[in-house]
Amino acid sequence: MNLEDKIKQAGNVARxxxxxxxxxxxxxxxxxxxxxxxxxRAWSETAVMFDQSLHMTDIHFKGPDVLRLMSDIGVNGFxxxxxxxxxxxxxxxxxxxxxxDAILFAFEEDHYSLxxxxxxxxxAAFQAETGDYDVEVTRDERSVANDGRRLSFRFQLxxxxxxxxxxxxxxxxxxTIRFFAMGEIEIAGVPIRALNHTMAGVPGLxxxxxxxxxxxxxxxxxxxxxxxxxEEFGLRLGGARAYPSTAIESxxxxxxxxxxxxxxxxxxxxxxxPGNGFEANASIAGSFVSDDIEDYYVTPxxxxxGRVIRFDHDFIGRAALEKMVDQPHRQKVWLRWNDRDVADxxxxxxxxxxPHTKYLEMPVSNYGTNSYDQVLADGRLIGFSASSGYTVNVxxxxxxxxxxxxxxxxxxxxxxLIGEENGxxxxxxxxxxxxxxxxxxxxxxxxx
Amino acid sequence: MNLEDKIKQAGNVARxxxxxxxxxxxxxxxxxxxxxxxxxRAWSETAVMFDQSLHMTDIHFKGPDVLRLMSDIGVNGFxxxxxxxxxxxxxxxxxxxxxxDAILFAFEEDHYSLxxxxxxxxxAAFQAETGDYDVEVTRDERSVANDGRRLSFRFQLxxxxxxxxxxxxxxxxxxTIRFFAMGEIEIAGVPIRALNHTMAGVPGLxxxxxxxxxxxxxxxxxxxxxxxxxEEFGLRLGGARAYPSTAIESxxxxxxxxxxxxxxxxxxxxxxxPGNGFEANASIAGSFVSDDIEDYYVTPxxxxxGRVIRFDHDFIGRAALEKMVDQPHRQKVWLRWNDRDVADxxxxxxxxxxPHTKYLEMPVSNYGTNSYDQVLADGRLIGFSASSGYTVNVxxxxxxxxxxxxxxxxxxxxxxLIGEENGxxxxxxxxxxxxxxxxxxxxxxxxx
Numbered sequence: 001m002n003l004e005d006k007i008k009q010a011g012n013v014a015r016x017x018x019x020x021x022x023x024x025x026x027x028x029x030x031x032x033x034x035x036x037x038x039x040x041r042a043w044s045e046t047a048v049m050f051d052q053s054l055h056m057t058d059i060h061f062k063g064p065d066v067l068r069l070m071s072d073i074g075v076n077g078f079x080x081x082x083x084x085x086x087x088x089x090x091x092x093x094x095x096x097x098x099x100x101d102a103i104l105f106a107f108e109e110d111h112y113s114l115x116x117x118x119x120x121x122x123x124a125a126f127q128a129e130t131g132d133y134d135v136e137v138t139r140d141e142r143s144v145a146n147d148g149r150r151l152s153f154r155f156q157l158x159x160x161x162x163x164x165x166x167x168x169x170x171x172x173x174x175x176t177i178r179f180f181a182m183g184e185i186e187i188a189g190v191p192i193r194a195l196n197h198t199m200a201g202v203p204g205l206x207x208x209x210x211x212x213x214x215x216x217x218x219x220x221x222x223x224x225x226x227x228x229x230x231e232e233f234g235l236r237l238g239g240a241r242a243y244p245s246t247a248i249e250s251x252x253x254x255x256x257x258x259x260x261x262x263x264x265x266x267x268x269x270x271x272x273x274p275g276n277g278f279e280a281n282a283s284i285a286g287s288f289v290s291d292d293i294e295d296y297y298v299t300p301x302x303x304x305x306g307r308v309i310r311f312d313h314d315f316i317g318r319a320a321l322e323k324m325v326d327q328p329h330r331q332k333v334w335l336r337w338n339d340r341d342v343a344d345x346x347x348x349x350x351x352x353x354x355p356h357t358k359y360l361e362m363p364v365s366n367y368g369t370n371s372y373d374q375v376l377a378d379g380r381l382i383g384f385s386a387s388s389g390y391t392v393n394v395x396x397x398x399x400x401x402x403x404x405x406x407x408x409x410x411x412x413x414x415x416x417l418i419g420e421e422n423g424x425x426x427x428x429x430x431x432x433x434x435x436x437x438x439x440x441x442x443x444x445x446x447x448x
Numbered sequence: 449m450n451l452e453d454k455i456k457q458a459g460n461v462a463r464x465x466x467x468x469x470x471x472x473x474x475x476x477x478x479x480x481x482x483x484x485x486x487x488x489r490a491w492s493e494t495a496v497m498f499d500q501s502l503h504m505t506d507i508h509f510k511g512p513d514v515l516r517l518m519s520d521i522g523v524n525g526f527x528x529x530x531x532x533x534x535x536x537x538x539x540x541x542x543x544x545x546x547x548x549d550a551i552l553f554a555f556e557e558d559h560y561s562l563x564x565x566x567x568x569x570x571x572a573a574f575q576a577e578t579g580d581y582d583v584e585v586t587r588d589e590r591s592v593a594n595d596g597r598r599l600s601f602r603f604q605l606x607x608x609x610x611x612x613x614x615x616x617x618x619x620x621x622x623x624t625i626r627f628f629a630m631g632e633i634e635i636a637g638v639p640i641r642a643l644n645h646t647m648a649g650v651p652g653l654x655x656x657x658x659x660x661x662x663x664x665x666x667x668x669x670x671x672x673x674x675x676x677x678x679e680e681f682g683l684r685l686g687g688a689r690a691y692p693s694t695a696i697e698s699x700x701x702x703x704x705x706x707x708x709x710x711x712x713x714x715x716x717x718x719x720x721x722p723g724n725g726f727e728a729n730a731s732i733a734g735s736f737v738s739d740d741i742e743d744y745y746v747t748p749x750x751x752x753x754g755r756v757i758r759f760d761h762d763f764i765g766r767a768a769l770e771k772m773v774d775q776p777h778r779q780k781v782w783l784r785w786n787d788r789d790v791a792d793x794x795x796x797x798x799x800x801x802x803p804h805t806k807y808l809e810m811p812v813s814n815y816g817t818n819s820y821d822q823v824l825a826d827g828r829l830i831g832f833s834a835s836s837g838y839t840v841n842v843x844x845x846x847x848x849x850x851x852x853x854x855x856x857x858x859x860x861x862x863x864x865l866i867g868e869e870n871g872x873x874x875x876x877x878x879x880x881x882x883x884x885x886x887x888x889x890x891x892x893x894x895x896x
Contacts, residue, residue, distance in 0.1 A: 031479075033876075034876035034877065035815075035877050037807060037879040038876075038879050041879075339795070339800070343794070343799065346791070346794060347791035347795075350791075350838060351787040351791065351844050352787070353843060359485060362810070367483075395799065395800065395801060396799050428481075428483070428486075431485040
């Protein structure tokens with residue numbers, strides 16, 4: 001059975017995803033190394049290291065046509081792209097709706113790798129295999145699909161001490177590595193590409209993150225060298241509890257519904273995708289409900305990627321996006337939840353015999369693959385709230401919002417409706433509960 | 449290095465344990481199967497199944513002297529004990545202080561197994577190996593010490609539907625199984641001993657739990673048969689989040705400090721124990737602080753086991769316990785934490801820029817191996833508060849208390865001091881925090 005078959009069998013794909021049994025993704029990392037509060041504080045004050053070796057899909061593309069392949073599916077510009085460059089690839093469907101993003105690593109001029117949630121890497125592999133490209137595809141599956149056997153290790157350091165720690169581990173000054181470029185370094189005799197990148201901070205503002213990629217048989221030596229180098233700089237290992245909360249601060253909206261479930265143009269991809277893969281098993285959670293899955297689709301502008309679209313090349317979705325340019329868009333915003341309202345929500349989720357409000361998991365309170373809560377202003381729906389959670393650096397709960405541009409006024413008070421309708425969907429992660437509107441302050445720039 | 453060496457090196461064993469890096473035990477089970485709220489509700493309303501195959505130390509004792517061995521170390525009576533009986537073995541040191549408890553299974557007249565936290569099984573193995581017993585010891589280590597290879601599977605069902613589900617899986621009426629006795633049954637062709645036992649309910653009150661033990665190569669067949677049989681009865685699988693919260697309801701005090709760290713009489717045992725085992729790595733967490741480890745020791749009466757002591761046989765600690773009989777004891781009580789105070793504590797652990805109160809993990813809020821918080825009445829220390837946490841069935845937070853008998857007045861309002869002194873100990877699970885006294889109502893009987 002493929003994804004297309006599964007959707008046909010289900011009848012309504014929006015209802016299928018809203019009631020899918022998939023809970024929030026459990027990252028294949030130790031839950032906590034010390035405690036998630038101090039692990040969060042580390043990326044703000046010293047440095048944190050996350051072992052990202054297991055959880056992401058990594059697909060390698062080799063051959064003379066790799067640049068053309070990526071340029072054909074990416075809305076991004078590709079001028080000057082090549083060896084030791086990287087890029088957050090943004091892919092859309094033919095109608096200009098967001099399909100997926102992933103980090104594109106150019107290891108060689110003819111050898112790229114695309115790393116992230118499975119959708120964009122799968123889309124690139126599908127295009128490579130079914131289109132007219134001289135590209136060889138090698139899948140390095142995430143551990144849930146491959147028992148943890150990986151080709152590469154991937155250690156991500158974040159925080160102000162990152163540079164010093166990696167330099168200490170290397171044993172000599174680091175080469176200059178520009179933002180989203182890679183440097184070639186060696187730690188404990190293991191060759192590594194070091195991507196200047198950040199998960200927790202806001203991209204581009206400062207040099208606060210390095211993602212170190214190398215052959216998996218060198219993982220333990222590099223890990224030990226980094227831990228030893230980090231000791232005097234206050235490096236903490238970060239676990240599965242803290243890890244997804246990095247995105248809450250950075251503003252990376254990890255989980256929009258990919259625009260692949262409808263339309264004739266996307267059918268071949270749905271038929272290519274398995275009926276039991278990520279795209280087929282993903283769930284939707286939250287107070288925003290529609291039986292039309294396209295109501296969950298978003299555009300690059302909604303996610304803050306309007307600035308990366310380059311109409312200097314042909315790519316899938318270009319014509320549709322060109323028409324959208326001057327249309328009104330939604331805008332990515334940060335929603336700082338009201339502490340008093342959240343405290344009351346938490347209390348009412350736990351105490352008393354009456355109907356409980358939705359339990360908020362800590363630190364990240366998502367309870368499905370893709371989170372969509374209603375955001376209202378003066379009782380009017382102005383957009384969605386996505387991944388939500390708490391960090392010690394924010395000092396409270398916040399979420400990402402995608403709201404109508406005209407409504408994206410910094411400092412505006414809005415409400416977010418927490419929980420699902422009619423006592424909750426059939427997702428087994430969802431206990432019976434009642435909805436609760438909480439106040440939030442809309443911010444057009446990051447909270448920390 | 450053995451435990452005795454490690455203590456000598458540390459200097460003060462109380463400080464060693466209070467600053468030990470060990471966090472709360474992470475049970476080797478899937479974290480949640482559905483969600484921990486509904487998993488907790490299941491043992492009250494339908495049934496829950498926990499896979500206990502991995503986490504407990506299980507030591508087998510075979511030979512003609514097994515009964516004498518256990519009788520020599522157990523304060524319990526052993527009249528009529530034998531094949532297909534079981535017992536919560538309570539062991540004390542020579543001074544009558546509690547050393548450990550574990551479940552003793554009599555599979556045959558000359559084949560017992562002792563299952564639980566490592567201390568009591570280790571003590572029995574030490575006695576068997578160093579004393580004059582014709583007993584062969586076979587260690588079946590918990591998965592943290594043995595990569596998950598076990599001799600037996602162990603599925604625990606709890607809740608009102610337990611009997612019906614197991615009967616359905618067996619395919620015929622169950623034999624009569626008295627409380628803490630075992631029945632011989634077969635599921636999916638696998639021979640099983642079924643212990644009438646309960647984790648969540650109060651022992652002896654009703655037939656609400658069965659622990660099914662069989663050879664590990666039959667585990668998957670039995671699991672599948674139980675899940676299939678449980679479907680129509682609302683059986684839920686229980687995960688690592690919900691699992692330790694069963695004890696909060698039942699009143700089993702899982703983690704008193706074992707009385708092994710001091711005294712000449714216990715030195716040989718300390719020299720026998722490794723310097724990196726459970727006893728050496730255990731930590732103490734909470735607001736009760738003393739540099740004298742003996743202040744953390746408890747008696748069987750403090751834990752509610754006074755009723756099981758039988759002076760009808762010789763056993764280690766007997767003389768000391770006989771002297772204690774008419775002395776004042778502490779009494780086990782339940783402390784129902786004040787919802788308003790807990791809600792404020794949670795809010796103050798998360799929000800604002802000021803010093804935070806101690807974060808309460810949910811549902812179980814222990815942050816070390818052994819939890820000891822101060823319990824005060826009118827500003828006077830009256831005892832300890834042990835394992836704490838939330839269950840939906842209680843509808844709030846509660847903990848176990850061990851308080852002076854005279855102070856154990858049902859309905860009395862006491863305070864529990866939450867958090868550690870001076871900003872917190874060096875345990876890496878502990879973020880910097882301030883202490884907070886919360887109100888609690890003392891109950892002399894279970895809360896649910």
